[in-house]
Amino acid sequence: MKKPYLKQFPDESGFFGKFGGSFVPEEVKKAMQEINEAYDLIAQNSDFIAELRKIRKHFQGRPTPIYFAHNLTKKYGGAGIYFKREDLNHTGAHKLNHCMGEGLLAKFMGKKKLIAETGAGQHGVALATAAAYFGLECEIHMGEIDIQKEYPNVVRMKILGAKVVPVSFGAKTLKEAVDSAFESYMSDLENSMYAIGSVVGPHPFPRMVRDFQAIVGIESKEQFLEMTGELPDIVTACVGGGSNALGIFSGFIDDSVELVGVEPLGRGSEYGNHASSLSYGEEGIMHGFNSIMLKDSSGNPASVYSVASGLDYPSVGPEHAYLHSIGRTKVECISDNEAISAFFELSKEEGIIPAIESSHAVAYALKIAKDLKGKKILVNLSGRGDKDIDFIVNTYGYSL
Known part of the structure; x- marks a missing residue:
């Protein structure tokens, strides 16, 4: 029998046909591999699955x-x-679906801090919520233009205990927020996890976020x-x-x-x-x-x-x-x-x-x-x- 689509893609290297993969510096590639191996392990773990289902039902x-x-x-x-x-x-918003999964994964890996970008602020709010739930630090990078447009979400992130980092270079929007967050992540790969906010980024994030969503x-x-x-x-x-x-x-x-x-x-x-x-x-x-x-x-x-x-x-x-x-x-x-x-x-x-x-x-x-x-x-x-x-x-x- 033909496998369902979701069981076929991506391949082991994170490719969907010619798209995907992991084009990052060697030290980051090692961190991505660590995340991938941890995700593969817990995705098969009935205790993790049961915990995530409990969170979805009783918290989300x-x-x-x-x-x-x-x-x-x-x-x-x-x-x-x-x-x-x-x-x-x-x-x-839908963002909490993958943020709670990423937070649970970070806790499993022994990480102390979640780092992310946000555009409209919904991913930032969701990740700040997950960090509070799991007792982790949280740092959110957000373009200055988006901070002005989406200020209510900035307030929510701060109330939830997150540090909001304004991004003032380039167009001061989502792309620059990603650049800034990734730079911060590279400065502390051992203790932090970059919780990407969409089905983008290097493998395994496109697969992992899709699975949670x-x-x-x-x-x-x-x-x-x-x-x-x-x-x-x-x-x-x-x-x-x-x-x-x-x-x-x-x-x-x-x-x-x-x-x-x-x-x-x-x-x-x-x-x-x-x-x-x-x-x-x-x-x-x-x-x-x-x-x-x-x-x-x-x-x-x-x-x-x-x-x-x-x-x-x-x-x-x-x-x-x-x-x-x-x-x-x-x-x-x-x-x-x-x-x-x-x-x-x-x-x-x-x-x-x-x-x-x-x-x-x-x-x-x-x-x-x-x-x-x-x-x-x-x-x-x-x-x-x-x-x-x-x-x-x-x-x-x-x-x-």
Whole structure:
């Protein structure tokens, strides 16, 4: 019998086809190998699995529900629109799914400190939460521009006991936060663990984060079948690095379900105005892995932009690059204005305030729903918009 997809990829070297791998200095490669060996060990350990399940149920509040958006479905008059409510996961987003796993792994390895980058702040908040839970130190690197946009999450991280390090070089956003966090990690490989916030980075992180996020897809498949008696026709999620998308895609990847990643088109397709890596990028190595990335004229990571701080990254997880290259996933783009319009639409029609990142996937569902009568669309509502409210009101007011 053919193995399920998740059992086949990545290979032992961390490659999804030609994408992935570990392109890091020798001393970091040794640290990555240590993490990989520890993860392989605990992933088979029934005690670890039982502990993680206990955390998910009693601390995170899983399973999160699937919600049928009756008002939006009626208004758009086409496909049935459903949301996987990861915004109801503790801390308000899907990020805690892998952060609790990474924290448990760090504790198992005897590490004393968790280090990470964050864009929108959701990964930072989730990791600070995990560090508090496991009694570990926590250091979060965040671009100064994102600190201004997502200040409520900065406050949450500090209340949770994390040290927030402002990043003031370059574009002062997510890419630079990764660079800064990685530099800090290299200064103390023995006592710290770099808890990457998406399905990016050197092996084993793309695999490990996907595995921890797969709970979203596992739950979704079971819940959708129970609710409707069949699978959705389309499953869609926003894609920056791509952790929430791979999480929900994992549950349906071996099924005849259309999987659509939604990238941020920002202000348009011109250079520096978007962060749509799969749509406009080319093969390249960045932050220790080979994938599809946006490049400048010199071949370096390009300047990128998105209204969503969690999506403005010039590359994408290597597994997304592979799945797109073989035609298993589709990629669509949504602009800032479309995403913000969907933010207000979901808030006012269903009483759910979404994260701006998630609003990109919501916008795509609303865009296609009217032409798909009789079909069912499942959107991964990856986070809630509490963190975005001040920015939204200051920039757009209370409606578009």
